[in-house]
Amino acid sequence: MMATKHPKPDWNKRARDLTWDGQALIHGQKIEASKEIEIFSPVDGRYLYNSGLCDSAMIDRAVRSSRSAFESGSWSGISPQARASKLLRLAELIVRDHEELALRDTLEMGKPIGIALSEVAGLAPVLCRYYAECADKIYGEVPGSDGGSIAFSLREPRGVVAAIAPWNYPLANAIIKSLPALAAGNCVVLKPSEMTPGSALRFGELALEAGLPEGVLNVLPGDGVETGASLVSHADIDMVTFTGSTATGRAIMALAPSRHIRPVMLECGGKSPQIVFADAPDATDLAPHILDEILTNQGQLCVARSRLLVHRSRKEELLHELAKLAREYVVGDPLDVDTRFGPLAGTTQRNRVMSYISSAQQAGAHMVVGGRSDRHCGVLPTVLDEVSDDMPVVKEEVFGPVLTVQTFNTVDDAIRLANSSRYGLAATIWSAHYPVIHAMVRRLKCGHVTVRSTTEAFEGPGLALAGEPHRDSGFGGETGLDSLRNYTTVKGIILAGGL
Numbered sequence: 001m002m003a004t005k006h007p008k009p010d011w012n013k014r015a016r017d018l019t020w021d022g023q024a025l026i027h028g029q030k031i032e033a034s035k036e037i038e039i040f041s042p043v044d045g046r047y048l049y050n051s052g053l054c055d056s057a058m059i060d061r062a063v064r065s066s067r068s069a070f071e072s073g074s075w076s077g078i079s080p081q082a083r084a085s086k087l088l089r090l091a092e093l094i095v096r097d098h099e100e101l102a103l104r105d106t107l108e109m110g111k112p113i114g115i116a117l118s119e120v121a122g123l124a125p126v127l128c129r130y131y132a133e134c135a136d137k138i139y140g141e142v143p144g145s146d147g148g149s150i151a152f153s154l155r156e157p158r159g160v161v162a163a164i165a166p167w168n169y170p171l172a173n174a175i176i177k178s179l180p181a182l183a184a185g186n187c188v189v190l191k192p193s194e195m196t197p198g199s200a201l202r203f204g205e206l207a208l209e210a211g212l213p214e215g216v217l218n219v220l221p222g223d224g225v226e227t228g229a230s231l232v233s234h235a236d237i238d239m240v241t242f243t244g245s246t247a248t249g250r251a252i253m254a255l256a257p258s259r260h261i262r263p264v265m266l267e268c269g270g271k272s273p274q275i276v277f278a279d280a281p282d283a284t285d286l287a288p289h290i291l292d293e294i295l296t297n298q299g300q301l302c303v304a305r306s307r308l309l310v311h312r313s314r315k316e317e318l319l320h321e322l323a324k325l326a327r328e329y330v331v332g333d334p335l336d337v338d339t340r341f342g343p344l345a346g347t348t349q350r351n352r353v354m355s356y357i358s359s360a361q362q363a364g365a366h367m368v369v370g371g372r373s374d375r376h377c378g379v380l381p382t383v384l385d386e387v388s389d390d391m392p393v394v395k396e397e398v399f400g401p402v403l404t405v406q407t408f409n410t411v412d413d414a415i416r417l418a419n420s421s422r423y424g425l426a427a428t429i430w431s432a433h434y435p436v437i438h439a440m441v442r443r444l445k446c447g448h449v450t451v452r453s454t455t456e457a458f459e460g461p462g463l464a465l466a467g468e469p470h471r472d473s474g475f476g477g478e479t480g481l482d483s484l485r486n487y488t489t490v491k492g493i494i495l496a497g498g499l
C-alpha cells in the first residue's frame with residue numbers, strides 16, 4: 001500500500017496568519033502592561049507585534065499572586081505524584097501545539113522552522129517529562145540517632161521563585177527555568193527574554209490548561225533593566241534562578257540580596273574547548289562533528305565548542321576539511337522546512353559577532369573561511385586561525401558561528417589552553433589514550449566533559465547526568481536530581497522522648 005503524502009505546510013502563510021498577544025499572564029488573567037516593546041523578526045526584519053514591558057507594580061502583583069498560590073497549598077501541599085501528573089499533561093499540550101509554538105520561536109529568533117519543530121515536539125516534552133518524573137524522587141535523609149530520639153530531614157519547596165530566561169532556546173529555556181522549581185512544589189514568576197516572549201506566554205496558558213492552579217506560574221514579559229531587575233530585587237522572592245550572560249549574572253548576584261538574602265542559581269556563558277589529540281579519528285570523519293558542535297543554533301548555544309585546540313601534527317589536515325565543509329553552508333530561509341542553518345537572532349547579535357571577527361582580523365588572525373552573508377542577520381560559519389589567548393574572540397563568548405583554532409604539543413599545553421578561559425561549562429576530548437583522558441578529565445575546569453574515541457553516534461544519559469558550571473559560567477546545574485534539590489530547602493527534625 002502506498003503511504004499517503006501530506007502536503008508540506010506553507011510556513012509563510014502560517015506566519016502571516018499567526019496572531020500574537022504580548023500581555024502578561026498573572027493569576028490566570030491576561031493583563032496589559034503600561035509600556036510596550038516592539039518585536040521585529042530576524043527572519044526578514046518584519047514587525048511582529050508589541051509585547052508588554054512589565055513595570056515594578058506588575059511585578060509586585062505577580063509576586064503577590066504567586067505568594068498566595070504558594071501559601072494556599074494548592075500546589076505546594078499536594079502530593080508530588082499529583083504535581084507530576086499535571087506537568088506530564090503540560091508536556092502533552094506542548095506536543096499538541098508544537099507547530100504554533102515552533103513558529104513563534106522561528107519568527108522571534110530566526111531558528112529554522114524544521115529545527116524549531118523538532119525542538120518543540122522532541123526536546124521540550126522530554127524536558128517536561130524528566131522534571132515531572134523527578135518530583136517524587138526528592139527526599140530527605142534519616143541519620144542514626146540515640147534511642148531517645150528519631151531524626152530525619154525534610155526537603156521542602158523554597159516558596160516563590162523568580163526565573164529569568166534568555167532567548168536562544170525560547171521555549172526550552174522557559175521549561176528549564178520553571179519546571180524543576182514547579183516539580184519541587186514552588187510557585188514561579190517567569191520572565192522570558194524581551195526578544196522572544198511569544199512561546200513562553202503560550203506556555204503559561206498551557207500550564208493553566210494542564211491544571212496548574214492560578215498564580216502557580218505567572219509569566220511577565222519585559223526587559224532586563226526594569227522588569228528583570230524589579231523581579232530579582234522584589235522583597236518577597238525566595239529564590240532567583242537565572243540563565244543568560246555572565247555580565248547579567250553578575251548584576252543579578254548584586255541585586256538579588258538587596259532587600260533580603262536568598263539563594264541564586266546562575267547558568268551563564270561559555271567558551272568551551274574541543275580538544276583534538278594526535279590519535280583522534282580521521283579528519284574527514286572528525287570535521288563534521290567539530291562543525292556541528294559550534295554551528296548548532298548558529299553558534300548561539302552556551303555549550304558551543306567555540307575553541308578548537310588541536311595537536312600540532314593534526315592541524316593542517318583538519319583545517320583543510322573544516323574549510324571544505326564550512327564552504328558548503330548557506331544561510332537559508334528560516335521558514336523553509338529544509339533549512340538547517342539560519343540567520344542570527346537579530347541585527348544587534350549579527351553586528352556583535354561581526355565585530356569580533358573584524359577585530360580578530362585586525363589583530364592578525366587569519367580567516368580560513370567565513371564572514372557575513374547577504375541574508376538578513378546572516379553570518380556564515382567562520383574559522384579563525386593564528387589567534388592568541390588575549391584576543392577578545394578567544395577570551396569572550398561570541399555566541400555565533402565562529403570557531404578559533406589554537407595548537408598544542410603536550411597534554412600540559414592542552415590543559416593550560418583549555419583552562420585559560422574564565423568560563424567553565426563543557427569540553428570535548430578526542431582521544432583513545434587512557435593516560436591522556438585520565439589527566440584531562442581530572443584537570444579540566446568545567447562541569448561537563450565528553451570523551452570520544454570514535455565518531456560513532458551515542459545517546460548518553462540525557463538529563464539524568466548532573467554537571468555544575470565552573471567560574472564565570474555560574475553555579476547550580478540544571479540536570480540530574482541535584483538540580484531539583486536546589487529548588488528545595490532542607491529542614492532537620494528531631495522527635496525526642498516518647499512513651
Ligand code: NAD
Nearest residue numbers: 165166167192193223224228229244245248267268269302
Ligand atoms: P542576557 O544576560 O542579555 O539576558 C538574559 C535575561 O536576563 C533576559 O531575560 C534579560 O531581560 C534579563 N536581564 C537582563 N538584565 C537584567 C537585570 N539587570 N536584572 C534581571 N534580569 C535581567 O542573555 P541573553 O543574550 O538573553 O542570552 C545569551 C546568554 O545566555 C549567553 O551568554 C549564553 O551563554 C547564556 N546561556 C547560558 C545557558 C547555560 O545553561 N549556561 C543556556 C542558554 C544561554
